[in-house]
Amino acid sequence: MSWYEVNFLLGTVLSLFAGLFVLYCGQSKPTVRRTWFLLCLSISVWHAGRFLIAIAETRYVAEQTVYLNYLSAIFVPPLYLHFCVALLGDESRKVLLGGYLLAIVDLLLLASGTLTEGVRLDSSLGFYEIPTKA
Numbered sequence: 001m002s003w004y005e006v007n008f009l010l011g012t013v014l015s016l017f018a019g020l021f022v023l024y025c026g027q028s029k030p031t032v033r034r035t036w037f038l039l040c041l042s043i044s045v046w047h048a049g050r051f052l053i054a055i056a057e058t059r060y061v062a063e064q065t066v067y068l069n070y071l072s073a074i075f076v077p078p079l080y081l082h083f084c085v086a087l088l089g090d091e092s093r094k095v096l097l098g099g100y101l102l103a104i105v106d107l108l109l110l111a112s113g114t115l116t117e118g119v120r121l122d123s124s125l126g127f128y129e130i131p132t133k134a
Contacts, residue, residue, distance in 0.1 A: 004125055005054045011047035015040045031086045039079040045072035053119070054126040062119040062127035069129070070115060074106045109134055 001009075019040025026033045049069030056062035078099035085092055109115050117130040 002054075002124070005051060008047045008051035008054060012044050012051060015044035015047060019044065029086070029089075031091075032083070035079060035083040035086045039076065039083050042072045042075045042079055046076065049073075053128070056127050059119060059121070059127065062129075066116050066119060066129045067110065070110050071107070074103050074110065078103045 019037040022028075022040075023033050023037040026036070046069060049065055049072060052065045053062050053069060056065060078096070081099045082096055085096060106115070114132055114134045117132050119127040119129050122128050
């Protein structure tokens with residue numbers, strides 16, 4: 001196992017642990033704890049997707065894993081925004097709605113196949129996704 005793969009495996013476990021720790025042991029408001037957990041969960045799934053792509057043995061498995069990877073990565077920015085807004089105590093619904101609407105547009109682009117063209121094999125990194133111009 002290369003350092004590249006170990007990095008994503010550690011990221012998966014540590015991000016999930018950080019989210020669970022704050023969710024169950026945090027002293028802040030429940031909204032802040034939940035949004036932090038969801039952000040960490042999304043990052044953890046993204047790390048797991050990157051790990052699975054790196055260790056994939058076939059192009060088909062890597063291409064299917066790209067969807068998991070993008071699905072979780074799409075929600076990192078709006079969840080981070082939601083966490084920051086909750087932390088500041090300013091639950092601005094318009095800003096949050098705009099962030100989540102952009103994520104839904106990205107999901108539609110992902111489902112239509114305009115975000116990724118597939119994967120390529122890199123000799124040192126394993127498979128890696130090929131993004132489109134979108």
